[in-house]
Amino acid sequence: MMRTRSSLITRRATGAASLLLLVAACSSGSKDAARTDTVAATATPAQSGASVPSPNPGAATDTAGTTPGTTPSGATAAPAQSGAMVDPNSATKEQLAAVPGMTAAAADALVAGRPYQDMVAVDKVLAKSIPAADARKTVYAKVWKPIDLNTAKGEEILLIPGVGPRMRHEFEEYRPYKNIEQFRREIGKYVDKNEVARLEQYVTIR
16 A cells, blocks of 8 residues: 555656646747747848838939039029129129139229129229239130120120130121121131130120
8 A cells, every 4th residue: 555655646746746747848838939929020020121112212312313513403503603704884893803804903993883884884894903914804704795796886795705806797797687697607607616606605695
């Protein structure tokens, strides 16, 4: 009887021990699973963030496609272009003084003498501060009030840098000019298209 009771106690003890081991194993597995899920949950946003499309897909392209130092389309200003002329009637003293060949005294005199009806009047003022005609021609490569192709006097046409008596004659010969295309066509008989484009900066048709 005693042996049977001992065997029963041993079996119960063994069963209890097995049950404890099983519970411990389950508890450990649950913690491992929870740890794995936490790591996965932490990593998932980083991965999903890389694959989520941008709400504005064109923005990155637009930014990357912009050349450094440029402005948005339509925002470019004419005075910033290297070929733009400086108007003697509206330019600031600082703008005038920055022109090659211009002196501070000439810039002051030019501002004080405004307004100017034509380039002959401008030339008379500048001649007091810049006596040499060739030096004033250097200024006129940038400072200019466009002359009327149909009414400009010969002396005004000759103020255009690079224009001599022969080209002045060609300017006058084809009057009256009805449009700028006529000027390009007629003067294009004598000089190449680049020179025509340069001369065109100095003229207008009113």
